[in-house]
Amino acid sequence: MNAQLSTSSDQQPIKKKNRKKKPTRVDCPYYKHKNYMMDRYGVPMFRVPIDLGFGCPHRNADGSGGCTFCYEDGGRAEQTLVANSVEEQISGGIEFARSRYSATKFMAYIQAFTGTFASASEQRKVYEKLLDQYPFDAVSIGTRPDCLPPATLEFLQELSQRLEVWVELGVQTTHDRTLKRINRGHDWESSRAAIIKLHDMGIMVAVHLMVGLPGESIDDNIATAETIAALPIDGIKIHNLHIMRGTELAREFEKEPFTLYAEDEYAEIVIEMLRRFPPDVAIMRINTDTPANRLIAPHWQMSKPAFLNYVANSMKKRNILQGDLYQAGGSGVIPTKI
Numbered sequence: 001m002n003a004q005l006s007t008s009s010d011q012q013p014i015k016k017k018n019r020k021k022k023p024t025r026v027d028c029p030y031y032k033h034k035n036y037m038m039d040r041y042g043v044p045m046f047r048v049p050i051d052l053g054f055g056c057p058h059r060n061a062d063g064s065g066g067c068t069f070c071y072e073d074g075g076r077a078e079q080t081l082v083a084n085s086v087e088e089q090i091s092g093g094i095e096f097a098r099s100r101y102s103a104t105k106f107m108a109y110i111q112a113f114t115g116t117f118a119s120a121s122e123q124r125k126v127y128e129k130l131l132d133q134y135p136f137d138a139v140s141i142g143t144r145p146d147c148l149p150p151a152t153l154e155f156l157q158e159l160s161q162r163l164e165v166w167v168e169l170g171v172q173t174t175h176d177r178t179l180k181r182i183n184r185g186h187d188w189e190s191s192r193a194a195i196i197k198l199h200d201m202g203i204m205v206a207v208h209l210m211v212g213l214p215g216e217s218i219d220d221n222i223a224t225a226e227t228i229a230a231l232p233i234d235g236i237k238i239h240n241l242h243i244m245r246g247t248e249l250a251r252e253f254e255k256e257p258f259t260l261y262a263e264d265e266y267a268e269i270v271i272e273m274l275r276r277f278p279p280d281v282a283i284m285r286i287n288t289d290t291p292a293n294r295l296i297a298p299h300w301q302m303s304k305p306a307f308l309n310y311v312a313n314s315m316k317k318r319n320i321l322q323g324d325l326y327q328a329g330g331s332g333v334i335p336t337k338i
């Protein structure tokens, strides 16, 4: 399953051509995903979370194993947990978006576990049914960088002829020593190769990064931001590390607690990362939601919207913007493997 991608590229970064210098909307110092979608489609695109039930190649059959931070449900959205079928998840999501937000455009978001962990023919069958039945304008598929064998890439390219396809890659960090420590089961090179390959095939690429991983410093986060900034990406999600009950990370934390960031410290790191990302990359998320009954630490005071305002206001007060250090940064340096 875990086919390594071969690319013609060597260790050189590949920047996306024709990056815009500045986003066209100025209500926020970073390029919010909503604004990005409005610029692209004229209206906000509502994401409908879907669990196709493909599971994860990095877990054992009984659900054990996998990344140390991962909760047993593999990141399923709460809405999908209450639905009895994929159809219920989708119609519930669309109905909710229509009634609450008057949504008119929808993106199927294959969120839980590893969205490409099925044969290309199975994926083709699933998407054909889904796209015939529901009014999706785009699809976004969350997956691991090492779960994109050639047949899947071919299928994604074929799908992209029909509607816009995004792949959201769980990259987390560019540092191999950390990837090893959190048992990701792939290295940075897998992520780098996947980003370039997907981009070359005309597929939009978003990366998920984590801040606060054990053993990582602020310099490591900044190096990750600069390395990612030098690659042809379209969107970024940043997650603050949450230690959840029942995970391997929770056991590690209990045995040997490590430092977790306070919310103002985390905000400063996020701001420094945002400054190094290209200005036209959509910022899809800068903090994590975890239901209170699952969360061991950290416990923060600010609500999610309050945190978003805090980051935006801190940037406004200092007159700084996403991308204002992009030209100086974006070195594309590949961290040394350990």
Ligand code: SF4
Pocket: 056, 057, 058, 059, 065, 066, 067, 070, 071, 074, 075, 112, 113, 114, 144, 170
């Ligand atoms: S984080 Fe993703 S790749 Fe890792 S175990 Fe969970 S579902 Fe699998």
